[in-house]
Amino acid sequence: MEIEREGIVKDVKRLQDKFLVELITSKGRITFASNEYVDENEYVRVSLSPTPKGFSGSIVTRRNASKDDFESILEGLRNSIKIDYEPLIKDEVMNKLKEDVVRFAKDFLISSMLGRDAVIHFHHDADGIVSAFAITSIIKGKTFQHNSAIYSVKDALNDIQSLRFGFMPMVINLDFSSNEESREGIDIVKAAGIDVYVIDHHPYAELNANVLNPWKYFENCSKYTAGYLSSEVARAAGKKADMIKVSLAGDKSDLMDVSEEDREKALVLDFLATYNVYGNNLNFYREVLSKKELYSTILIKANEKLLEVREEIKKQMKPVEVKGINIYFVKVDVVARRSEFPSKGKITSQAYELVKDEPAVVIGISERSLIFRLADEAYRKGVSANKMIEKLKERMPHAFESGGGHAKAAALRIRNPDYIPAIKEEIINVVEELINE
Numbered sequence: 001m002e003i004e005r006e007g008i009v010k011d012v013k014r015l016q017d018k019f020l021v022e023l024i025t026s027k028g029r030i031t032f033a034s035n036e037y038v039d040e041n042e043y044v045r046v047s048l049s050p051t052p053k054g055f056s057g058s059i060v061t062r063r064n065a066s067k068d069d070f071e072s073i074l075e076g077l078r079n080s081i082k083i084d085y086e087p088l089i090k091d092e093v094m095n096k097l098k099e100d101v102v103r104f105a106k107d108f109l110i111s112s113m114l115g116r117d118a119v120i121h122f123h124h125d126a127d128g129i130v131s132a133f134a135i136t137s138i139i140k141g142k143t144f145q146h147n148s149a150i151y152s153v154k155d156a157l158n159d160i161q162s163l164r165f166g167f168m169p170m171v172i173n174l175d176f177s178s179n180e181e182s183r184e185g186i187d188i189v190k191a192a193g194i195d196v197y198v199i200d201h202h203p204y205a206e207l208n209a210n211v212l213n214p215w216k217y218f219e220n221c222s223k224y225t226a227g228y229l230s231s232e233v234a235r236a237a238g239k240k241a242d243m244i245k246v247s248l249a250g251d252k253s254d255l256m257d258v259s260e261e262d263r264e265k266a267l268v269l270d271f272l273a274t275y276n277v278y279g280n281n282l283n284f285y286r287e288v289l290s291k292k293e294l295y296s297t298i299l300i301k302a303n304e305k306l307l308e309v310r311e312e313i314k315k316q317m318k319p320v321e322v323k324g325i326n327i328y329f330v331k332v333d334v335v336a337r338r339s340e341f342p343s344k345g346k347i348t349s350q351a352y353e354l355v356k357d358e359p360a361v362v363i364g365i366s367e368r369s370l371i372f373r374l375a376d377e378a379y380r381k382g383v384s385a386n387k388m389i390e391k392l393k394e395r396m397p398h399a400f401e402s403g404g405g406h407a408k409a410a411a412l413r414i415r416n417p418d419y420i421p422a423i424k425e426e427i428i429n430v431v432e433e434l435i436n437e
């Protein structure tokens with residue numbers, strides 16, 4: 001009895017005088033022996049008949065596979081998988097995100113089964129690392145640490161190079177890149193036929209990619225960290241996810257209670273991720289967490305450095321008072337050492353720790369960047385980092401390159417340090433306006 005199947009050729013091997021062809025169809029994968037040679041990435045229709053060893057097939061039609069062929073096969077496979085999943089956090093946000101989580105879990109499971117070639121970029125902090133732990137438990141790929149919030153044109157070109165000969169190639173970005181500034185990079189990599197998946201919890205711009213991000217549906221939902229969301233995807237895919245709280249501790253999210261140990265692990269990962277060393281290997285991060293002596297030595301060093309920085313920064317903590325808000329301008333360059341722990345962001349956070357019970361707006365200033373940390377009390381009075389950034393960009397369109405972030409934590413790149421005095425003045429104006437609104 002003959003059956004017909006159609007699908008994309010994933011692999012061809014010589015088998016004595018025949019060829020052994022691995023075909024991906026919308027029902028799964030099938031292998032058959034063929035007299036005719038077909039090429040990888042061709043779309044073929046084949047007539048199969050059973051043999052004692054499996055199937056032999058004769059090719060009915062063949063052509064190059066198109067993007068639509070890939071899509072329809074994926075769609076077929078998605079329908080064949082049943083997933084029974086409940087999020088850990090049962091609230092409005094996760095209820096809304098459930099469908100996206102399941103969709104990501106299915107796509108990654110299918111991708112893993114098909115052996116799709118994936119490049120996985122993770123943000124350079126504890127949250128990004130936890131995200132990568134979770135996602136690589138479903139699908140293996142080349143993992144790269146990404147020391148920026150943006151997926152740039154250069155990143156896209158690198159990925160196109162390294163996935164050039166890949167099978168159904170895909171890029172997965174974790175904890176960054178669902179922003180307007182990443183549009184160009186994403187458009188370019190998509191145009192090369194590469195699928196893009198983003199799991200992020202930073203303010204969201206509609207992009208030409210598969211995006212799992214609560215900001216698609218809600219405002220101010222940064223506490224659902226990328227590590228948490230990635231772990232939910234892993235759970236939906238039937239994997240265990242045991243580092244959610246480290247991601248929450250790393251991003252200071254109050255989604256769940258975290259322990260001192262979670263905080264320490266996050267600190268160690270943040271410390272390691274600051275040093276952009278060769279490979280930034282995901283396995284190395286895992287290793288450090290399991291090697292007691294190395295782990296505790298790093299923990300001590302990280303804490304020492306934070307204390308040092310805090311002492312240093314204390315001298316600068318003199319507020320500018322505006323309508324009940326205390327604005328602190330902190331020169332982070334004075335204490336930061338290039339590419340060393342703590343980063344400018346962490347130094348600003350240390351300054352924030354000193355005044356977080358006040359209605360404080362802390363601005364870490366360096367030659368090329370502004371880092372925003374806002375205390376609850378300031379936020380309650382109507383000041384938020386995103387609104388500040390929006391207004392600043394509007395007023396001084398030439399002063400800034402890019403930036404964005406959450407309501408209480410964000411960053412902005414400055415084009416030229418000469419603008420800093422004017423920027424400081426504008427920040428004071430903007431805070432005053434926001435209070436009046």
Ligand SMILES: [Mn+2]
Nearest residue numbers: 127175226251
């Ligand atoms: Mn994050």
